[in-house]
Amino acid sequence: MPQTESKYVKKELPKNLGTWGFVLLIIGVALSALSYAVDPARASFAYLTAFIFLLCIGLGSLFLVAMEYAAGAVWSVPFRRISEMFASSVPFLLLLIIPLFFSMHNLFIWMNPTAVAHDETLQVRMHYLNVPFFVVRDIVILLIWWLFYHLLIRNSRKQDSTFDQNLTTKNIKISMAFIPIFAFTISLISFDWLMSMTPKWYSTIFGVYLFADAAWVGFAVVTLTAVLLNEKGYLSSRINKDHYYSLGTWMFAFTVFWAYIAFAQYMLQWYGNLPDEIIYFAHRWYGGWKVVSLVLVISHFIVPFLLLISRRSKTNPKILIFAAVWIIAVQYLDSYWLVMPDMVNNGFTYSFSIMDFSFLIAVVGLIIVLFNLLAKKHNLLAIGDPKLKRSWEFHL
Amino acid sequence: MNNDKKIFGITALFDTPNEIIKAAKKVKDAGYKYFDVNTPYPIHGMDKAMGLKSSKLGYVTLFFGFFGASSILFFMWWTLAVNYPLVIGGKPYFPLPAFVPITFEFTVLNAVISTFIAMIAVVFNMPFNAHPLHDSNYIKNVSSDKYGVVIESEDPKFDENNVKEFLRSLGGKSIEIIYNPEKQTFKVFQPRFVVFLIIVAIITSLSTYVTLNKLMYMPPFDFMMNQNKGSAQAESTFFYDKHEMREPVKGTVARGFIPYAFEGVVDTNEFYSNPFLPTKENLELGQKKFLTFCSPCHGDYADGNSRLQGQFPPGPTLHSARVIGFSDGKLYNIITNGQNGIMPSYTYQTTREERWAIVNYIRVLQRAQNPKPSDFTEISDTNKESGNASN
Incomplete structure (x- = not known):
């Protein structure tokens, strides 16, 4: 261990990164507030899109940290701290969900008493989709995520100074508890906020769809940041091609996983062609959404698939950075595709609005500010981790 | 072993993975091109030590993967949409989403099988199914606890005494000369094989016969025979007219079907004129x-x-x-x-x-x-x- 300790010299990130993040955050928040003032209904849909995008990044990163501990992965130890810093948005979700609770009447048709009164199916659904249960359920879920974030990251940071191996053992246990709970809770969140916008539609695989997105974009943000930082010399010269290759492989793997899940969901409902089920895809096919759906298929699956299939591209930093940026952008498109076509259900007509960007800017600013703050306070490498030394010798 | 046979190569054994990596590096640096290393398990860094380029096998997989995907798509398009169009589940003749799982499966199957065959073909120098190293002491050792290197006689630098001396200088033990086996030709229809075929045929046909003609009528396998449903020609115990086959409700007309207006009227000479031109x-x-x-x-x-x-x-x-x-x-x-x-x-x-x-x-x-x-x-x-x- 002493060797690796002495070799890691912490470098400060460029100062203007924090400034940029802060400026983006301020502009984003100001524009978002303005959007709410102008058109609260349209703004709440844009806000939900950005919220889902942020949730995918934060929760995906937290999942990767837990997965590394649970699987005993060695190669990814140098990148774990970066995932931890991106997961730092998880506690903020508790704060950010509050405005959504106040715009539920815009988002959900089942909030409308007259619509429910005329629909027996909705009346049955109301046993689950009623406001008190909904709010309590989601707050409990976010508290659980926050708790696990807190436990995992506290132990990981403590290890930087204490070099205590027992902390790794503790974190493995915490991760083992977190992963099944995560699988259950992300399904509930996806059912509550996305699926219930089309209250009569149901797809049991929907939680897995959101999970595929979250893990995908989780790997994309860690790849983007790790490659950028490492190429500029912020991490360590001992990160080799095989580390890059593994990052690229994971992005590739979740590209295919998403395609598998998304196609499984689509094909079953397309084949059944039942009114309650097909309505979800009908809303995403007619009225101009056809182009978006096709673009999503191409950009979410075909482009990253072809981009990352060869071994050479998975070890090329430039291609990795491009693929990661691409994936993050497409993830926002996917969030958009999940939320926006359902405006019809609540009697609104969709039209593209500039206010979609205001929330996106705020989210990007928030992530940069959080990352910058944590990178100043903590090491960019988990130098106390007993697996780090083995990780330097990682070869495929 | 007599010396008339052609030499395949000369082998040497080493005791530890470190030794074999050093030896492989030295063999490469000495300028040998046709040599191979055999170890009980994969050793990291061996590709680099041997100076191997990345395998070309991936291209075989890629080609046959694409070949499988396009051929099965063509097959399904031709059979189900062109030559004998079938409406299945009210879908179009060429429902792409329904064909995707089959295309995927066939792509994977084709890619895997072709990769396997290509690898076996190259390694065993098909159509022969025996490698010269088979049944040698060398292969017995390297498949349990030793690490071996073999320099093949195809190499332009190969010289029996030089190679032996060189391997000894690297620290190799039990140096062995491996001869090419005599090329054997195998008759396909050897008596044993024919008997085997006949036995397989008898077993297959007997088991098929027993399954389809006997087993299906015995409990508990006869559940398909005793279903709770009416058969077309059977007498009904439920309907008052004792017919299992039901007729459409009186006055209903099937879709796209227009009933004949003059049923029972024999002489309709002048009732109808042909509404279709003989195009x-x-x-x-x-x-x-x-x-x-x-x-x-x-x-x-x-x-x-x-x-x-x-x-x-x-x-x-x-x-x-x-x-x-x-x-x-x-x-x-x-x-x-x-x-x-x-x-x-x-x-x-x-x-x-x-x-x-x-x-x-x-x-x-x-x-x-x-x-x-x-x-x-x-x-x-x-x-x-x-x-x-x-x-």
Whole structure:
């Protein structure tokens, strides 16, 4: 261990990164507030899109940290701290969900008493989709995520100074508890906020769809940041091609996983062609959404698939950075595709609005500010981790 | 072992992975190109030490993956959308989403099998199925606890004594000369193989017979035989008329089906006139239906020369003056209702349009058998088919 300790010299990130993040955050928040003032209904849909995008990044990163501990992965130890810093948005979700609770009447048709009164199916659904249960359920879920974030990251940071191996053992246990709970809770969140916008539609695989997105974009943000930082010399010269290759492989793997899940969901409902089920895809096919759906298929699956299939591209930093940026952008498109076509259900007509960007800017600013703050306070490498030394010798 | 045989290569054994990596590096640096390393398990860094380039096998996989995907898509498109279009589940003839799982499976299957065959073909130098190293002490050692290197005689630098000396200098133990096996030719139909085939055939047919003819009727496998449902021809214990087959509710009409208005009315000579012009498409439809339903009794050319050959009262010729004199409506009526108790009704086999098309086609056959003088003069400058069609 002493060797690796002495070799890691912490470098400060460029100062203007924090400034940029802060400026983006301020502009984003100001524009978002303005959007709410102008058109609260349209703004709440844009806000939900950005919220889902942020949730995918934060929760995906937290999942990767837990997965590394649970699987005993060695190669990814140098990148774990970066995932931890991106997961730092998880506690903020508790704060950010509050405005959504106040715009539920815009988002959900089942909030409308007259619509429910005329629909027996909705009346049955109301046993689950009623406001008190909904709010309590989601707050409990976010508290659980926050708790696990807190436990995992506290132990990981403590290890930087204490070099205590027992902390790794503790974190493995915490991760083992977190992963099944995560699988259950992300399904509930996806059912509550996305699926219930089309209250009569149901797809049991929907939680897995959101999970595929979250893990995908989780790997994309860690790849983007790790490659950028490492190429500029912020991490360590001992990160080799095989580390890059593994990052690229994971992005590739979740590209295919998403395609598998998304196609499984689509094909079953397309084949059944039942009114309650097909309505979800009908809303995403007619009225101009056809182009978006096709673009999503191409950009979410075909482009990253072809981009990352060869071994050479998975070890090329430039291609990795491009693929990661691409994936993050497409993830926002996917969030958009999940939320926006359902405006019809609540009697609104969709039209593209500039206010979609205001929330996106705020989210990007928030992530940069959080990352910058944590990178100043903590090491960019988990130098106390007993697996780090083995990780330097990682070869495929 | 005699020295007349050709040498395949010279082997040496090492005790630790570190030694073998160093030895592989030195063999490469000494300029040998045709050499190989055998170890009980994969050793990291060996590719680099041996100076191997990344395998070309991936391209085989890629090619056959694409080949599998495109061939199965072509197959499904041709069979289900072009050659024999089938409506399945109310989907289009070429429902891409439904074909994706099959395409995926076939791509993977094709890629995996071709990769495996390509690898075996290269390694074993197909069609031979024995590598010279098989059954040597060397391969027994490297597959349990030793690490070995073999320098092959194909190498331009190969010289028996030099190589032996070189391997000894690297620290190799139990240096061994491996000879190429005599090329053996195998007869495919050796008695043992034939007996094996016969036994397999007997077992397969017996088990199939027992499964399909005996086992299926024994409990508990006979659950398919005793289903809680009505059979088409069976007597019902449920319905008062004792028929399991039910009839449509009175007064209902099937979609796309228009009932015949003159059922039971024999003489409909003047009720109906043919609503279809004898166009090429109409006549082709008529020909198809005539050959399917009419020709078994009336003959392919409606001349009564049928394939029944006396097993059943033959259909009369349709070229008699009486039949030529029938109106279209009468012919239609005969096809629809049947005649004389011998010719059955064809209401359920053919649609209205098809019956009218048959009538048109019968007219063509009649005209062809009894041409007018003008037909012979026109035939030289007009198409035969369109000449017929202008009847």
